[in-house]
Amino acid sequence: MISCSTVTKSEIRVHYDLATTFYRLLWGPHIHHGLWQADESPAEAQVRLIEAAAACCGLRRGDRVVDIGCGMGGSSVYLAKHFDCRVTGVTLSPVQRLWASCGALIRGTRGKTNFLRADAERVEFPAESFDVVWSVECTEHLFDKPTFFAKSARWLRPGGRMMICAWLAGPEPLAEADRRRVYDVCEGFLCPSLGTAADYRGWFEAGGLEFSTYEDWTDRVVETWEVCRRRVEKSRVRSLSAAVNRNMTLFLDRFTTILDAYKTGAMRYGCLTARRSLPRKESSLA
Numbered sequence: 001m002i003s004c005s006t007v008t009k010s011e012i013r014v015h016y017d018l019a020t021t022f023y024r025l026l027w028g029p030h031i032h033h034g035l036w037q038a039d040e041s042p043a044e045a046q047v048r049l050i051e052a053a054a055a056c057c058g059l060r061r062g063d064r065v066v067d068i069g070c071g072m073g074g075s076s077v078y079l080a081k082h083f084d085c086r087v088t089g090v091t092l093s094p095v096q097r098l099w100a101s102c103g104a105l106i107r108g109t110r111g112k113t114n115f116l117r118a119d120a121e122r123v124e125f126p127a128e129s130f131d132v133v134w135s136v137e138c139t140e141h142l143f144d145k146p147t148f149f150a151k152s153a154r155w156l157r158p159g160g161r162m163m164i165c166a167w168l169a170g171p172e173p174l175a176e177a178d179r180r181r182v183y184d185v186c187e188g189f190l191c192p193s194l195g196t197a198a199d200y201r202g203w204f205e206a207g208g209l210e211f212s213t214y215e216d217w218t219d220r221v222v223e224t225w226e227v228c229r230r231r232v233e234k235s236r237v238r239s240l241s242a243a244v245n246r247n248m249t250l251f252l253d254r255f256t257t258i259l260d261a262y263k264t265g266a267m268r269y270g271c272l273t274a275r276r277s278l279p280r281k282e283s284s285l286a
């Protein structure tokens with residue numbers, strides 16, 4: 001794991017409060033990478049990532065899902081609409097909560113979605129209240145990842161699944177230049193740390209889950225940053241961001257750093273899943 005001690009939680013919240021409108025204009029309702037298969041549009045690639053993540057964790061129609069770090073509710077609304085899921089979205093940002101609630105209203109999923117403004121590291125849900133813990137590109141922002149995994153594993157019913165899409169540090173040992181690249185990404189994108197795929201596996205297992213799958217999607221997501229870089233260059237986002245705050249400019253400047261980190265192997269992008277085991281009697285009948 002590579003850490004950046006300068007990141008604070010209030011900076012993360014302020015970033016999402018301020019930047020969500022930029023994300024919406026630059027990238028659409030999802031704040032995550034696209035997953036390319038051919039020459040589809042960025043919007044199609046973003047939906048493909050959700051579909052692929054749903055397939056990885058064996059999402060079923062009607063599942064009760066908690067969407068940790070739900071952003072503007074892009075995944076939550078999609079899962080409610082296309083999989084008939086009941087989704088509770090959690091975001092640190094009050095502005096995003098508002099975007100998510102409005103999005104659900106407009107897309108007709110208000111009865112199946114519920115959005116909370118809460119810190120995922122502090123929020124509590126009753127034990128066994130969800131079939132799926134779903135998190136796309138949020139765990140990078142958590143400060144105490146092992147404790148979060150142990151806690152959220154208890155929210156799953158036996159047989160429930162956890163699905164995490166995450167920016168990952170490349171496998172150890174990393175060369176010094178690659179460690180620096182990952183550090184710069186952490187600093188620019190406000191991640192207190194980036195774990196390796198092996199770290200995530202360890203956190204699942206320490207939380208009492210059975211590790212199921214890891215898919216490395218790096219080569220299929222990297223186009224995201226080429227598109228974003230082109231869109232920033234063509235638009236007035238950079239001059240607007242300078243008027244917002246210094247972190248926003250640093251964030252835009254690090255688009256090249258992240259591209260570089262993916263291309264050199266310093267960083268990977270992965271979808272990881274795990275399962276809460278069934279009690280011994282039920283699993284032998286299953």
Ligand SMILES: C[S@@+](CC[C@H](N)C(=O)[O-])C[C@H]1O[C@@H](n2cnc3c(N)ncnc32)[C@H](O)[C@@H]1O
Binds near residue numbers: 070118121
């Ligand atoms: C990169 S965005 C991903 C958003 C969403 N999952 C999507 O794919 O569109 C990261 C999200 O994590 C949320 N986040 C960061 N730290 C958090 C925390 N401690 N508790 C809850 N949400 C958090 C941010 O508010 C933001 O919504």
